[in-house]
Amino acid sequence: MVVLSKPAIEQFSHIRNIKPTTLFPQIPLVDLSKPESKHQIIKACEEFGFFKVINHDVPMEFISRLESEATKFFSLPLCEKKKTGQPEPYGYGNKRIGPNGDFGWVEYLLLTNNQDPNLLRFLSGENLETFRFALNNYMSAMKKMACEILEMIADGLKIQPRNVLSKLLMDEQSDSVFRLNYYPPCPDVQPLNGSNVIGFGEHTDPQVISVLRSNNTSGLQISLRDGSWISVPPDQTSFFINVGDSLQVMTNGKFKSVKHRVLANSVKCRLSMIYFGGPPLSEKIAPLPSLVRGEQSLYKEFTWFEYKKSAYDSSLADNRLIHFERIAAS
Numbered sequence: 070m071v072v073l074s075k076p077a078i079e080q081f082s083h084i085r086n087i088k089p090t091t092l093f094p095q096i097p098l099v100d101l102s103k104p105e106s107k108h109q110i111i112k113a114c115e116e117f118g119f120f121k122v123i124n125h126d127v128p129m130e131f132i133s134r135l136e137s138e139a140t141k142f143f144s145l146p147l148c149e150k151k152k153t154g155q156p157e158p159y160g161y162g163n164k165r166i167g168p169n170g171d172f173g174w175v176e177y178l179l180l181t182n183n184q185d186p187n188l189l190r191f192l193s194g195e196n197l198e199t200f201r202f203a204l205n206n207y208m209s210a211m212k213k214m215a216c217e218i219l220e221m222i223a224d225g226l227k228i229q230p231r232n233v234l235s236k237l238l239m240d241e242q243s244d245s246v247f248r249l250n251y252y253p254p255c256p257d258v259q260p261l262n263g264s265n266v267i268g269f270g271e272h273t274d275p276q277v278i279s280v281l282r283s284n285n286t287s288g289l290q291i292s293l294r295d296g297s298w299i300s301v302p303p304d305q306t307s308f309f310i311n312v313g314d315s316l317q318v319m320t321n322g323k324f325k326s327v328k329h330r331v332l333a334n335s336v337k338c339r340l341s342m343i344y345f346g347g348p349p350l351s352e353k354i355a356p357l358p359s360l361v362r363g364e365q366s367l368y369k370e371f372t373w374f375e376y377k378k379s380a381y382d383s384s385l386a387d388n389r390l391i392h393f394e395r396i397a398a399s
């Protein structure tokens with residue numbers, strides 16, 4: 070872990086006087102073992118773009134193995150972690166998020182799904198093998214769960230074929246991404262004074278769907294439609310699902326991608342692992358015809374490559390979809 074001096078800490082965004090956060094009584098909860106879950110998913114995606122999943126069949130062993138590998142990685146000396154080079158955008162990153170001047174109280178490892186061996190060059194021999202093994206098992210489980218949820222969404226919206234969304238993630242060329250975020254305790258957070266430090270600034274995820282799991286440290290907040298922020302109580306045995314911008318477009322705005330952020334914690338570290346399910350770069354993203362019938366299409370067609378490029382030209386908090394909206398005919 071890197072210890073920052075006081076002036077260095079001051080460059081981070083602080084948020085003052087946050088009202089005691091509403092402790093989210095109504096976070097949508099989806100029990101995947103229940104037959105009504107597809108309807109609950111649709112409702113949650115329409116109202117929040119976010120929900121919590123329980124009774125998933127991801128083995129706890131896959132979760133704890135990767136958590137322990139990630140903990141080992143973030144405990145390495147900084148010079149070892151830096152062996153992966155600057156994130157461009159993949160690799161190890163420290164405080165700098167993306168290429169456009171965003172900062173957060175976070176260290177991370179951003180990986181593609183094609184397992185570029187260079188990205189793991191801080192490891193060798195047996196350590197490399199155990200890390201890879203844990204990563205492969207976990208990522209396959211995430212892809213499977215994300216695809217099941219996308220198929221339930223297709224069913225719930227009565228779209229055919231039911232793999233119309235999941236096939237984007239199943240494609241060999243799928244541009245999915247995996248991220249490990251480590252938020253060290255931050256000495257500058259003074260909860261009693263209402264002073265908070267941004268761990269990961271507000272944004273929406275550009276992909277189709279994201280599956281997030283964290284340890285038991287709080288920090289994640291989502292923004293409601295009225296602009297208020299609510300804290301998501303951590304639950305290390307469950308997963309949290311975010312609707313991404315691409316799913317907002319494909320549902321012609323019926324689902325909204327959820328704005329979210331992470332606040333640093335004064336005493337505990339937070340470790341999160343997130344699978345971002347994305348389409349192949351050449352895939353055309355546009356509202357699905359069966360969801361547009363009788364309505365106006367709200368978005369222009371674009372490829373995932375075009376959207377991703379435009380996202381990487383933007384800052385975290387920017388509204389990235391605005392450039393792809395159709396101007397409503399009067």
Ligand SMILES: C=C1C[C@]23C[C@@]1(O)CC[C@H]2[C@@]12CC[C@H](O)[C@@](C)(C(=O)O1)[C@H]2[C@@H]3C(=O)O
Nearest residue numbers: 158166167171274275380381382383384385
């Ligand atoms: C500031 C940025 C970081 C980001 C790329 C971007 O230019 C805007 C989108 C950001 C985001 C948010 C969700 C994911 O964490 C991420 C990997 C992604 O696909 O889009 C990050 C990008 C990043 O950290 O490289």
Ligand SMILES: O=C(O)CCC(=O)C(=O)O
Nearest residue numbers: 248250269289331341343
């Ligand atoms: O680390 C977290 O809990 C969320 C981070 C996040 O939203 C992201 O990496 O896109």
Ligand SMILES: [Fe+2]
Nearest residue numbers: 272273274329
């Ligand atoms: Fe995110």
